Amino acid sequence: MTVEIDTRTDRAPGRLVRPGDRDWDAVRGAFNVLVDQRPEAIALPTDAAQVASVVGWARERGLRITAQTTGHNAGPLGSLDGTVIVNTSALTGVRVDERVRQVSVGAATRWREVTPLLAPRGLAGLHGSSPEVGVAGYSLGGGIGWLSRKHGMQTNAVTALEVVTADGRLVRADHEHEPDLFWALRGGGGSYGVVTGIDFEVQPLKELYAGALFFPVERAADVLHTWTGLLASYPEELTTWASIIHFPPLPEVPEPVRGRSFIVVLVAFLGDEADGSDLLRPLRALGPVMDSLAVQSPLGLNRLAMDPEQPLPFRSTTALLDRLTPAAIEEVARVGGAGSALGLVEFRHVGGALHRAPEGAGARATLPGDIAFLSLGVVPDPAAEPVVREQLLALEAALLPERAGDYPNFVMDPADPSAFFDRATWARLRRVKDAYDPDDLFRGNHHVPPSPTPR
The missing domain is CATH 3.30.465.10 (Uridine Diphospho-n-acetylenolpyruvylglucosamine Reductase; domain 3)
Incomplete structure (x- = not known):
């Protein structure tokens, strides 16, 4: 549905950007630049009262609303016909x-x-x-x-x-x-x-033992086999991620890793250096080529994962896994290793408190599985897409037997959101939608619709 907005009479409270305006392309972009967002308009309210006015304005005109700030995980929204983006980027503090x-x-x-x-x-x-x-x-x-x-x-x-x-x-x-x-x-x-x-x-938290162990990407299988074998013995105070990272040859990338590929074990330990070193001894025995582990401020966790800071074009896949099997590790090393088109193949050790629902928890109380998998490949031009998709599908096939579910924040394509919840939770989410938004004014990126209207 496309709604005609008469700029002479349909004046929204606050700033409204429409197709054709000079800054249209600047404000409609998503973090994944392959997501081509084309809403009916973009509202930029400056406070909560103005948000409320925009909501009323959109509702009166039969438009729907989705809220955004950074544009992360915009892909699941799909078409934005008949939808206004409420860009909340002015609501800081x-x-x-x-x-x-x-x-x-x-x-x-x-x-x-x-x-x-x-x-x-x-x-x-x-x-x-x-x-x-x-x-x-x-x-x-x-x-x-x-x-x-x-x-x-x-x-x-x-x-x-x-x-x-x-x-x-x-x-x-x-x-x-x-x-x-x-x-x-x-x-x-x-x-x-x-x-x-x-x-x-x-x-x-005043300090913790954290950092990274870098190994040549050719050692990916060895490192993943060792890392996986240690997970069951790790206390909840220790979080480790094992990631194959192919760093681009760009000036903003630090020189020691620029244009190079590694299997990296990232570490955050809520304990002292001696205990942390003991837990990591089997991984250190594999001979990292760089080791940045040290006692540090929690501020050091900010950029420990070395995630990209600017929007980029990419395709991705994800899953929660019960385990990482030896056969899957060999396939991951083959597909994601040296020469791969994938920039990142990441495995996060989860479990622990993520398996326990705290008292008074919300709709998402726990996550299934012990490992969260995420992989993405940058697609700078259409010619790169087939290879990236082929390699993502190969990883999916290798990991499918141990799939335990999904973590919605990592699912960056349209999906059935009911699959992210058990039946009772999904039914309750729809009842809350019925109570607060029965006309389905608001669109979440993994959308919860109202209950079906009885015929």
């Missing part, structure tokens, strides 16, 4: 109350704005691999990172959300106020309203 270890942020706040304020106070948030990711989208979908095996998902550290609902109200959702909405937003995504602010708890 961070407030830290270190007495109660509580942080309040605007919906557009990125983790890179939060972590530097926490570390000097001896605190750390449950952020993921990239500081460029927004707190809101990360939290609404779950949020797994360096401290998750010990402290669980970020979404269950959330204590309150400020939300503009379909009827234009600005409500505070927490355990006492709008509890069903609070439950659904914590892991159920953005299908229920436009989030304008989030409060969440953080953890006491």
Whole structure:
């Protein structure tokens, strides 16, 4: 559905960018530049009251709404015909109350704005691999990172959300106020309203033992076999990721890794150096060519994963796995190793607290499996796409026998979101949608629709 917007009479409150405007291409872009977003318009409200006005404006004109800031994981939205993007990038700000270890942020706040304020106070948030990711989208979908095996998902550290609902109200959702909405937003995504602010708890952490072990990419199979064999013995205080990384030959990439390929074991240990070194001894015995492990501030976790900071064109695949079998490791090393078209083949050790539902948890309380897999390949031009797709499909086939499910924040293509939840949780998510948005005004990237209307 395409809705004609008369620029003479249909004036939205605040700034509205439409197709043909000079800055249209600048504001409609997604982090994955292969996602060609073409909404009916893009609203850029400057505060929560203006968000509420935009919601009313769109509803009166039969338009739907999706909220964005950084444009991460925009692919699942598909066509944006009849949809207005509410770009919340002006809703920033961070407030830290270190007495109660509580942080309040605007919906557009990125983790890179939060972590530097926490570390000097001896605190750390449950952020993921990239500081460029927004707190809101990360939290609404779950949020797994360096401290998750010990402290669980970020979404269950959330204590309150400020939300503009379909009827234009600005409500505070927490355990006492709008509890069903609070439950659904914590892991159920953005299908229920436009989030304008989030409060969440953080953890006491002055320092930890962290860093990376770099091995030649030709050793990928050896390292993955050893790493996989150690996982069952690792305590929840230790998080390790094993990643094959092909670094591009670009000036912004640090010289020691520029244009080179490695199998890298990334480490974050909530303990002292001696215990950490003991746990990692079998991996160090393989002879890393670079070793950056050291006791450091939690601020060092910000860029430990070396994720790209700027938008880029890519294709990806993902799965949660029960285990990584010896046969799968050999195929991963063959497909993702030297000469691969894939920039990243990553395996994160999860489990631990991610297997336990905390009291009062939201819609996403746990994740199945012990390993989270993610792979992507950069597609700079159409000629590169067939090879990238072929190699991603080869990895999927190798890992399929041990597939345990999906982590929605990693699923970057259209998918059936009901598959991300058990039946009872999915049914409850739809009941909350019925109560707060029965006309389906809001579109989450992994969308929860209202219940079917009885005939």
